[in-house]
Amino acid sequence: MKTTYREAVRAALRDALETDPRVFLMGEDVGRYGGAYAVSHGLLEEFGPERVRDAPLSESTFVGAGIGAALGGMRPVVEVMTVNFSLLALDQIVNNAATLHHMSGGQLSVPLVIRMATGAGRQLAAQHSHSLECWYAHIPGIRVLAPATLEDARGMLPSALRLPDPVVIFEHASLYGMEGDLADDAGAVELDRAAVRREGRDLTCITYGGSLGKVLAAAAELAREDISAEVLDLRSLRPLDVATLVASVRRTRRALVVDEGWKTGGLAGEVSAVLMEQAFYDLDAPVARLCTAELPIPYAKQLEDAALPRVETIVAAARALLPAR
Amino acid sequence: MTELVEQFRMPSLGADMQAGRLVQWLKAPGDRLRRGDIIAEVDTDKGAIEIEVFTDGVLSEILVPEGERVPVGTALALIRREPAEGEAPPTPAAEAPSAAAPRQRVSPLARRLAAERGVDLARVKGTGPGGSISAADVEAAAGTAEDPAVRMRRAIGAAMARSKREIPHYYVSTAIDMGPAVEWLSERNRDRGPAERLLLGAVQLKAVALALREFPELNSWWVEGAAVAKPAIHVGMAIAMRQGGLVAPAVHDTDRRDLDELMRMVRDLVDRARRGALRSSELSDGTITVTSLGERGVDAVTGVIYPPQVALVGFGRVAQRPWVVDGRITPRPIVTATLSADHRASDGHRGGLFLARVEQLLQEPGKL
Numbered sequence: 001m002k003t004t005y006r007e008a009v010r011a012a013l014r015d016a017l018e019t020d021p022r023v024f025l026m027g028e029d030v031g032r033y034g035g036a037y038a039v040s041h042g043l044l045e046e047f048g049p050e051r052v053r054d055a056p057l058s059e060s061t062f063v064g065a066g067i068g069a070a071l072g073g074m075r076p077v078v079e080v081m082t083v084n085f086s087l088l089a090l091d092q093i094v095n096n097a098a099t100l101h102h103m104s105g106g107q108l109s110v111p112l113v114i115r116m117a118t119g120a121g122r123q124l125a126a127q128h129s130h131s132l133e134c135w136y137a138h139i140p141g142i143r144v145l146a147p148a149t150l151e152d153a154r155g156m157l158p159s160a161l162r163l164p165d166p167v168v169i170f171e172h173a174s175l176y177g178m179e180g181d182l183a184d185d186a187g188a189v190e191l192d193r194a195a196v197r198r199e200g201r202d203l204t205c206i207t208y209g210g211s212l213g214k215v216l217a218a219a220a221e222l223a224r225e226d227i228s229a230e231v232l233d234l235r236s237l238r239p240l241d242v243a244t245l246v247a248s249v250r251r252t253r254r255a256l257v258v259d260e261g262w263k264t265g266g267l268a269g270e271v272s273a274v275l276m277e278q279a280f281y282d283l284d285a286p287v288a289r290l291c292t293a294e295l296p297i298p299y300a301k302q303l304e305d306a307a308l309p310r311v312e313t314i315v316a317a318a319r320a321l322l323p324a325r
Numbered sequence: 326m327t328e329l330v331e332q333f334r335m336p337s338l339g340a341d342m343q344a345g346r347l348v349q350w351l352k353a354p355g356d357r358l359r360r361g362d363i364i365a366e367v368d369t370d371k372g373a374i375e376i377e378v379f380t381d382g383v384l385s386e387i388l389v390p391e392g393e394r395v396p397v398g399t400a401l402a403l404i405r406r407e408p409a410e411g412e413a414p415p416t417p418a419a420e421a422p423s424a425a426a427p428r429q430r431v432s433p434l435a436r437r438l439a440a441e442r443g444v445d446l447a448r449v450k451g452t453g454p455g456g457s458i459s460a461a462d463v464e465a466a467a468g469t470a471e472d473p474a475v476r477m478r479r480a481i482g483a484a485m486a487r488s489k490r491e492i493p494h495y496y497v498s499t500a501i502d503m504g505p506a507v508e509w510l511s512e513r514n515r516d517r518g519p520a521e522r523l524l525l526g527a528v529q530l531k532a533v534a535l536a537l538r539e540f541p542e543l544n545s546w547w548v549e550g551a552a553v554a555k556p557a558i559h560v561g562m563a564i565a566m567r568q569g570g571l572v573a574p575a576v577h578d579t580d581r582r583d584l585d586e587l588m589r590m591v592r593d594l595v596d597r598a599r600r601g602a603l604r605s606s607e608l609s610d611g612t613i614t615v616t617s618l619g620e621r622g623v624d625a626v627t628g629v630i631y632p633p634q635v636a637l638v639g640f641g642r643v644a645q646r647p648w649v650v651d652g653r654i655t656p657r658p659i660v661t662a663t664l665s666a667d668h669r670a671s672d673g674h675r676g677g678l679f680l681a682r683v684e685q686l687l688q689e690p691g692k693l
Binding site for chain 1 (some may be wrong): 437
């Protein structure tokens with residue numbers, strides 16, 4: 001079946017609303033407007049205002065309401081328009097959703113799913129373009145997912161809804177229009193394992209979310225130079241699938257982490273440190289990181305492009321890990 | 326062009342000196358130096374010593390401040406030599422070479438491979454990122470000497486040279502009456518075929534392993550300047566290879582095996598060693614080595630310790646000797662056991678007690 005990433009997420013939402021009466025959607029513009037990225041388009045008409053609820057422009061309020069509903073036995077799916085705006089709800093997510101199970105001695109659980117868009121590349125400037133996944137990946141008590149393929153866009157949400165704890169799902173905004181084939185019976189996927197998206201023997205390129213496509217394109221280019229790059233999609237940013245990471249790097253002996261977040265204090269640094277701890281004696285070159293330039297994402301097209309990891313910079317970073325030819 | 330700036334290094338003032346503390350500089354930058362001048366005072370384990378220069382020149386830069394303790398060989402100062410007639414003028418200070426030569430970069434994997442294959446990294450040319458030595462460079466260097474016998478000689482050479490260079494060996498020997506063990510074995514083996522027979526080697530191995538339980542300082546590795554007692558006893562057994570060379574694979578948990586099990590493990594190890602089918606853990610886990618050259622007819626083996634181990638036990642042949650038992654000279658089967666031990670980790674007193682314990686254990690072979 002030909003579909004888009006946006007339609008795959010919508011299919012997952014519709015399926016959840018149909019099969020579980022506890023599920024409802026809530027967020028800014030999810031109802032009448034159909035979602036800022038048109039993900040929930042048509043769902044209000046299909047399921048009515050009880051189950052597809054437009055929220056006021058107050059992230060702290062509607063994320064908090066989602067936490068309350070989850071505590072009360074519902075399975076809310078809360079959409080925050082972008083990760084940039086989610087900082088207004090950090091207190092609810094970090095201090096309440098992530099901690100209540102622990103602080104109640106296991107009496108309470110918060111089966112809440114929060115979806116948010118992330119990432120740059122569409123000239124939406126610094127208010128809308130940052131990649132703050134690592135802020136959430138830092139927090140024990142929540143699970144952080146980054147679907148980068150149609151299968152994961154379709155399948156991570158139902159699996160997340162089955163978990164008793166809060167899950168944050170990051171959808172890179174540049175992926176919504178991505179087209180491709182999805183099996184008619186596509187459904188829930190497992191959430192724990194990183195996925196090898198391309199096999200290779202000379203280096204492992206580790207990435208996630210919106211950077212996966214660029215890294216795969218770079219790997220194809222490297223193949224023309226006879227450099228065989230393995231591409232690993234993290235999928236889960238918390239917890240990290242360390243075993244798969246380490247096993248891949250033990251084979252290829254070199255690692256490049258491509259992360260649209262900033263380098264300082266970021267996820268790429270975490271992945272890199274894990275490899276130092278667990279694969280040091282198998283490394284044949286220093287672990288390399290390719291991240292977004294350390295500045296607020298610029299609006300101007302050419303400056304925005306220059307700030308982000310690109311196919312040619314990924315190719316160059318990979319080449320630098322290999323012997324000079 | 327002749328190099329005109331020399332590094333003045335912390336001298337070694339005795340073979341055991343590893344570092345010294347710079348107490349006082351007696352010359353200042355700009356001072357003219359004559360060969361034989363006292364340039365500084367250094368405090369060593371053996372007291373304060375004045376150190377002299379061996380070059381005529383000018384002290385151009387002091388690199389180590391007073392009060393600092395540095396290893397032998399560290400550059401302490403730069404001395405600009407006086408140009409002899411016809412030599413170029415002194416290099417301007419700005420172009421003076423940095424005190425520390427840049428370290429050759431070696432990837433962790435390349436370093437590990439080089440150690441495993443006995444490749445001398447100083448001879449390897451780096452082609453990895455930034456000129457670093459990568460695994461492929463080590464493999465290429467190892468490949469140039471593909472003959473495994475040559476490679477094995479090189480690895481043995483590297484380990485043994487390091488041992489004799491770094492380990493202060495001491496040796497103690499004891500002649501042990503093997504009568505009880507020989508009698509017990511012949512009884513035990515009476516109804517067994519050749520393949521099931523227990524050999525004296527297994528009995529000696531077990532006695533060494535059991536004795537080690539009481540001497541953790543001999544069942545240790547020397548790591549970064551300190552002896553680290555190993556929690557388990559894995560006795561490495563030296564096995565001569567048919568094409569020359571030897572390996573010493575570990576018999577894991579030697580002290581916890583009964584003699585029949587030990588004998589099976591020894592036979593299996595010898596067989597696999599000769600087929601080249603040893604496991605890496607067997608090659609790296611040994612906590613002490615036992616070598617027995619009795620079958621070659623030698624009386625005693627004074628062995629070289631296999632680093633990072635700190636001890637080795639050598640057994641010679643079991644031979645009938647005139648022995649005094651209860652005031653009478655009697656022929657007895659005697660073996661000489663020799664302990665080679667690392668004096669950094671243990672002393673002869675404990676080494677002697679260890680051998681005495683081995684002897685005692687061998688007097689009651691039924692309890693092994």
